[in-house]
């Protein structure tokens with residue numbers, strides 16, 4: 001079994017695309033690879049990284065690929081309140097984020113206790129719930145040092 005932390009190769013990305021029955025295209029592989037390398041990147045950053053590889057790719061093409069990969073479950077879109085949408089390749093584990101109030105730096109926070117307890121709200125209002133979003137806020141180390 002490959003470790004989750006192993007650096008994926010282009011053929012891994014191709015396998016992921018085939019695994020969700022998506023055609024393998026260079027923009028899709030480039031976007032997957034960019035988000036793996038830059039977790040929590042916003043769309044503009046993803047476009048910047050993808051263009052280092054594929055110079056001619058349009059904003060719209062990258063937007064479309066991000067949407068398709070998110071719907072397919074290969075990427076997760078997070079939208080911390082007050083922040084632009086960001087994308088990450090760590091999907092399916094309902095982890096949370098800590099966001100710096102000053103510079104927007106974002107990091108992963110595992111669920112506090114056991115398997116996603118926050119998916120079991122005390123009242124579900126009849127909804128079938130498959131996701132919960134908790135955002136921790138504060139100042140990142142850089143910003144809290146700068147403020148002192």
Ligand SMILES: [Zn+2]
Pocket residue numbers: 100101102103104105139140141142143144
């Ligand atoms: Zn900060």
Ligand SMILES: [Zn+2]
Pocket residue numbers: 039040088090095096097107108109
């Ligand atoms: Zn994350």
